[in-house]
Amino acid sequence: PINPSHFSQHTCLGSYLRLDCGEGYIKVITATFGRVRMDICQFDMEEQLAMPRLCKADISTFEVARQCQGKHSCSVHATTDVFRGDPCPDIPTNTWMWYMNVECMKKNVLSM
Secondary structure, eight states: OOOSSEEEEEEETTSEEEEEOTTSEEEEEEEEEEEOOSSSSOOOHHHHHHOOOOEEOTTHHHHHHHHHTTOSEEEEEOOGGGGTSOSSTTSOGGGOEEEEEEEEESSOGGGO
C-alpha cells in the first residue's frame, strides 16, 4: 500500500494503474487520460516533435471517481473503451497516458 496520504501516479496506454490506500479510502482529486505530458510515454522522438499538441478526455476524473472513489484499492485500465472513444484524434496512441492525483482519506468520502 502507498503510505503518503496524497500521491500521483501515471501509466501508459494498455497498462493498468493500481491505486492502493491500505486501510484508507481513495479520494480522486484529478484524473486525466490522453496526452498530457510530453516527456512520458514517448517512443519515437520524431513522432513526438511532429505532434506537440496536448489533449485529454473531458470525463477522466468522473470515470476514475466512479470506479475508485471510496474504495481501499482500485485498478484502472488505460484504454479508450473506458472513455467511449478517442480523446486524441490524429495523435498516436503510444503517447497516451493515465495520470491520477489521489488522496487517501481516514474516512470514506462516500459517507461524508
